[in-house]
Amino acid sequence: MSAVPGATGVAAARNASTIVPGVTFGAASLLALPGDVAGDPLLALIALDGKGRRLGLRNAISQVNSASSQRHAAWEAQKRALREAAQAASEGGFWHDLGKTCCTVARIGAVVASVGAAVATCGAAAPIAALAIAGAVMSTAAFAQSEWHVLEKFDVDAKLAGHIEIGLTVGGAVCGGAAAVGAGLTSAEAASGVQEWVGVGSRIAGGAAGASSAVAGYAHVREGMAAGKVEQRQADAIAWAAREARLGRLIDEILSEINDAEKSHRSAVDHVSRTLDLRGTTLSIAAARV
Amino acid sequence: MNAVPSAFSAAASVARANSDDETAIETLYATGHWLHANERWADAATVFRVMLQVAPGDERSWLALGDCHERIDQKYIALELYSAGAVAAEPSVRCQIARFRVLYDLDRGTDADHAFERAAELALESGDPDLMGLTQRERAVRP
Numbered sequence: 399m400s401a402v403p404g405a406t407g408v409a410a411a412r413n414a415s416t417i418v419p420g421v422t423f424g425a426a427s428l429l430a431l432p433g434d435v436a437g438d439p440l441l442a443l444i445a446l447d448g449k450g451r452r453l454g455l456r457n458a459i460s461q462v463n464s465a466s467s468q469r470h471a472a473w474e475a476q477k478r479a480l481r482e483a484a485q486a487a488s489e490g491g492f493w494h495d496l497g498k499t500c501c502t503v504a505r506i507g508a509v510v511a512s513v514g515a516a517v518a519t520c521g522a523a524a525p526i527a528a529l530a531i532a533g534a535v536m537s538t539a540a541f542a543q544s545e546w547h548v549l550e551k552f553d554v555d556a557k558l559a560g561h562i563e564i565g566l567t568v569g570g571a572v573c574g575g576a577a578a579v580g581a582g583l584t585s586a587e588a589a590s591g592v593q594e595w596v597g598v599g600s601r602i603a604g605g606a607a608g609a610s611s612a613v614a615g616y617a618h619v620r621e622g623m624a625a626g627k628v629e630q631r632q633a634d635a636i637a638w639a640a641r642e643a644r645l646g647r648l649i650d651e652i653l654s655e656i657n658d659a660e661k662s663h664r665s666a667v668d669h670v671s672r673t674l675d676l677r678g679t680t681l682s683i684a685a686a687r688v
Numbered sequence: 689m690n691a692v693p694s695a696f697s698a699a700a701s702v703a704r705a706n707s708d709d710e711t712a713i714e715t716l717y718a719t720g721h722w723l724h725a726n727e728r729w730a731d732a733a734t735v736f737r738v739m740l741q742v743a744p745g746d747e748r749s750w751l752a753l754g755d756c757h758e759r760i761d762q763k764y765i766a767l768e769l770y771s772a773g774a775v776a777a778e779p780s781v782r783c784q785i786a787r788f789r790v791l792y793d794l795d796r797g798t799d800a801d802h803a804f805e806r807a808a809e810l811a812l813e814s815g816d817p818d819l820m821g822l823t824q825r826e827r828a829v830r831p
Contacts, residue, residue, distance in 0.1 A: 426825060428751050428782045432718035529776050530744030533769055534737040537753055541730050545762040 713743045720752060729756045747777035751786055763790050779810045781819045785826055792830045800830075 539548045720735035733756040740749040750773025754766040767790045774783040784807035791800035804826065811819040 426822060428786055429721070429724070429755060430748055432714065432721045529772055530740045530749075533750070533753070533772050534740050536765065536768065537733055537737055537757065540757060540762055540765045541733055541760075545765055549764060 713739065713746065716742065717748055717752075724752065724756065727759075729759045732756050744776050747773055747780040747783055749773075750777060750780075751782055754786060758790070763794060766790055767794075774806075779814065781807050781810045781814065781816075781823065784810060785822065788826065789830065 536548065716735055716739040720732045720739060723732035723735060733753055736749050736753040736756065739746070740753060743749060750769055754769035754773070757763075757766040757769065767787065770783050770786040770790065774780050774787060777783060784803050788800050788803035788807060791797075791803055804823070807826070808823045811823045814820075
């Protein structure tokens with residue numbers, strides 16, 4: 399691959415049409431050429447940031463922080479309620495483990511709901527936006543670590559290499575756990591699995607299902623015990639806990655990514671401003687473009 | 689271009705405040721495309737990740753980000769992204785074709801065939817001659 403020496407910005411992008419990124423085995427590139435951008439992309443970014451400040455970017459950041467605070471309060475409330483329910487049913491043993499499971503589920507439900515609320519400000523459907531964030535988190539981790547080390551975080555190991563592809567392994571974790579990944583789903587099944595995950599995410603992001611799914615799960619296991627299927631339900635609960643633990647790890651990473659992005663943007667813009675100054679371009683020029 | 693990659697997170701924040709701002713999205717894509725063309729895969733991926741969060745329904749962000757991972761031999765990560773993009777940006781013929789290519793290269797013939805069939809179906813449903821021609825040419829390269 400060769401680049402046009404000295405070319406920058408849009409000119410380089412246009413010249414990149416001869417480079418044709420994404421070409422493999424002589425097949426056509428799937429990456430479209432970029433459209434016309436006013437001037438240097440870097441200046442365009444600064445101009446957009448200027449608009450953002452006038453539109454109350456700080457308010458957007460405070461909304462994200464507010465969602466995080468609400469998440470914590472909601473989690474504490476759900477944790478108390480579910481622990482009381484578990485303790486009332488029994489003490490120690492299986493029910494103690496179940497109580498911990500339900501508390502974990504409640505925490506994850508509250509966290510996912512907050513993520514859904516936070517990403518709703520993106521102006522996109524919350525489940526799709528959450529899917530994008532999960533993809534971004536996976537991509538970030540993959541550039542920092544080996545591919546398999548990243549996938550192992552989602553309980554995918556080399557033995558399952560032939561069965562990977564659930565449209566983000568987290569989709570498999572939510573839809574059917576390790577069993578789905580190990581079953582060697584066809585691509586059609588994998589795609590429908592992702593769509594199911596998107597549907598689940600939508601319900602959780604709606605705010606009600608986070609708690610209801612936990613309660614429903616709790617009731618399901620309790621019902622199973624009443625029917626005398628203690629051992630089977632215990633196995634279900636343990637498997638469910640493992641699945642939810644995977645989801646919990648992903649949610650934690652998603653939130654960390656959002657928080658880091660929001661905290662760093664201010665210093666990042668300042669740095670870019672200094673970069674522009676070094677290039678002999680001033681912010682006043684960029685502001686005049688807005 | 690000496691921009692700090694995290695500066696693009698600032699653009700994401702701005703673009704969120706202007707979720708319909710086409711200029712923000714095109715700016716991000718043009719920047720990422722330039723970095724990609726200059727083989728700066730990590731920097732390009734940073735930009736495309738921002739674009740992904742700003743415009744999750746735009747297939748270009750999924751395709752471009754997946755391609756960055758293919759460039760560093762992370763085919764499984766790329767496959768996950770293409771699959772997610774096929775759902776998030778549906779109907780996306782190109783995401784299905786990208787899945788087909790990776791599955792074909794991973795010797796998963798059955799899954800690759802399913803992906804190609806899905807791409808062909810979507811292309812036919814779209815009625816777009818360019819997309820239909822794209823799928824036909826794919827089979828010529830990967831029979």
